[in-house]
Amino acid sequence: MKTTRSADGTPIAFDVMGDGEPVVLVSGASCTRGVHEPLARLLAGERAVINYDRRGRGDSGDPSPYAVEREVEDLAAVIKAAGGAAAVFGNSSGAVLAVRAAAAGLPITRLALWEPPFQLDPGAPARARAYADELAACLDGGRPGDAMALFLRSVGMPAEAIEGMRRAPMWPSMEQIAPTLAYDAAVLGDGGLPPGLAAVTAPVLVLTGSRTGPWADAAARALLDALPEARHTVLDGQDHNVSWEVLAPHLIGFLG
Structure with missing residues (x-):
């Protein structure tokens, strides 16, 4: 390294x-x-x-x-x-x-x-704002696991699969990186x-x-x-x- x-x-x-x-x-x-x-x-x-x-x-x-x-x-x-x-x-x-x-x-x-x-459809900017607001609420509230689950839902992962991941040994490392999800939301902006x-x-x-x-x-x-x-x-x-x-x-x- x-x-x-x-x-x-x-x-x-x-x-x-x-x-x-x-x-x-x-x-x-x-x-x-x-x-x-x-x-x-x-x-x-x-x-x-x-x-x-x-x-x-x-x-x-x-x-x-x-x-x-x-x-x-x-x-x-x-x-x-x-x-x-x-x-x-x-x-x-x-x-x-x-x-x-x-x-x-x-x-x-x-x-x-x-x-x-x-995301270039007419509804994309509103979806991006709603996601960024909910993500910020999770992270500001000290709920990195909920932030990661929100991201996984946003990319189409089924709820039962997310629940299985939350019980898996890798989940703590995913929670650790969850704050950077806000960075990617900022990079994407309104989707355009x-x-x-x-x-x-x-x-x-x-x-x-x-x-x-x-x-x-x-x-x-x-x-x-x-x-x-x-x-x-x-x-x-x-x-x-x-x-x-x-x-x-x-x-x-x-x-x-």
Whole structure:
């Protein structure tokens, strides 16, 4: 494990696997960098893979107050530690963070995105506000377990499955990371695309699964319309919980 310092002094932990041109992996909600360790191993024969803990997760720091801009600065610090420029792969809400970072002008050479959860229907902003308000009530009330359960319901997990998870040995670690769910809610905002995408000149690959649902394809189409150099690949038989073995060859081919 290595560490770098973000602009506000926050320590950001990361691992490096492999050699070659760097690619940085950005995780989604409720995850530490461990979620990408299998993917990093698949990519390490082709690239130097930088797998980092977003702030508040794993071995990275978490000073208050939170702001999305601080997470963009965290990614900037990781890219600087990687040599000053890097390709970036973002997973789910981590893909939204990566898009925001690219729009902010970070030195991203290529950008690959797995199912960024943009919600573009008319009811999306109201749902986002209601979720963020309920999540804040859980966290402010000292109920991280309820916050995690709320998140799991929001992504479609059945109630009986959530109750089973609450009795599982892994639940305390999930409660520990629950405060960062508010960070992902802030990254997603009202669910729409962030401004400034027309200025992103790096090649972009948007990846979605054939079994995820129409929202993923709608988000991909919107990104293709907004980004100058974007293309879309559908992974047959995959849903949001993608197989890294299926995804990795597409990512390797795009990174070149």
